Amino acid sequence: MSADLAKVLPMNARSKPKIVAKGIQKSFGNVLAMEDVTLSIQEREFVAIIGPSGCGKSTFLYLIAGFEKPSGGELTINGNAITGPGPDRGVVFQEFVLFPWLTVLRNITLGLDIQGVKREEAEARALKWIRLTGLSGFENAYPSTLSGGMKQRVAIARALTYDPEVLLLDEPFGALDVQTKNYMIRDLQDLWQEANRTIVMITHSVSEAVHMADRVVVLSSRPSRVIADVRIDVPHPRDRRNPTMHRYEDEITAILSAEVDKAMSLERQIR
């Protein structure tokens, strides 16, 4: 594992580490969810984190977001320890978590509004992301009238508008149907190019991860560790039919299935 890390660090010479996790542990009561997660994420890197269900991938994202605190280890952003949530990290949830009492526009400007940015300026900045996420014409709609894909666009635009350095995506396409999902994946790739941010995405879909990310990090089942860290060396924009991508998918699927098998057989033994 530490060999993986050493291999990754010098390769990305254009940037410096943005988020560094060293020996992160997390327990909930008596349950040890995370044993030793060590990971370094570079500036402007798109990292996908994948693992068997229940392995604590979302928990790891919440630790970076500052919603939860690690039980042990060191977690830093720009070299400073993470002590709580902050506007330098924008979060997008699987269930969107929009404010139902605010229109699309007000949901998106809320972050700037809270930070005391003037209304006209906030709206101007929001409109840019409304346009880029394809929400034009829906500014005054309430979230309950939108489809799932539209809601997810609002959540992404909301996170991007207050200009966080890091975008944290918690299974952002999990609640969407396949067609919408494929659209959103393409859109998010364009947005990433436009936004030029560091992105950490939690997912359970290997093809999603390989298709979008620079690096795919595989976590073990509970208590989780990093068991693989694969750099996807295919330039963007990527074509689904590219055979190199299929090789990456097969490689990661193999690692993941082995881990799932191990977890399942362990579970059976305990029972």
Added chain:
Amino acid sequence: MSAADLAGAKPLSGERAGALLRNIITRSGVIVTLLMLWEVAARLGWINTFLFPAPSNIAATIWTQSGPDGSPPYAMPMHVLRSMIRLLAGIALAVVIGTVLGVLIGMTRWARMLFQPLISIFMPVPTLAWTPVLLLLTGIDDRTTIIVVFIAAVFEVIYTIVAGIEMMNVKLFWVARSMGASRLQIFFRVIIPAIFPYLITGMRLGTGYAWRALIAAEMLAASSFGLGFMIYDASEYMSTNVIYAGIILIAVLGYLLENVLIGRLEAATTEKWGIQSER
């Protein structure tokens, strides 16, 4: 896709409005029929008109008492106005204090430890039982009746607000905090709107209880005006017309308060946000 959703929502609400209208007509039909039977029975002398004066007689009493010939002049609107002021003042107090207490109990361990037992003990006490104590404390005064309204409504408000906080998605706080919201900003911009549907339910229930408690308290603790006082006063003079006028006004106003006033508030907020359909 969502444009179709939007278009689809219109005829549905029209259908609902139509069903509501039919419902209202059927219900008021029952009441109108009953009133007509009563009128006929009273006129034909089938029932004792001292105990059950004809509806037309009661209506005439309401009419005269509402005008300059009432005793005192314009008595009826004065009684209604005074009761309404007491009710609204008490409800406003209950909403503000109940919301703050409810949020504290829902969100902090110390408030839960402190207030939960007190609320469990005092909630079952009929509000009217406080009236003698309040009379001694404040005298025959609007304050007594306003506090009665407050006590009658505040428990419902607290209960529904605590339920609302418990139902709240913790991720709404997370999103606000990751935007850099302060505690005060989270209170006013996240918690208050998120619990608003519950606050409306609490207000609806609380207003119902408070209205009944107020009328009863006015019989004990009002010196000159208020619908409860009016009925109590009329019973001294055996004016059954006025007593029935009071009862009818209490029923109609209670209905309007619970359904029209709070229904309007609901339509302007939670229905517009589509919250019920999203839950």
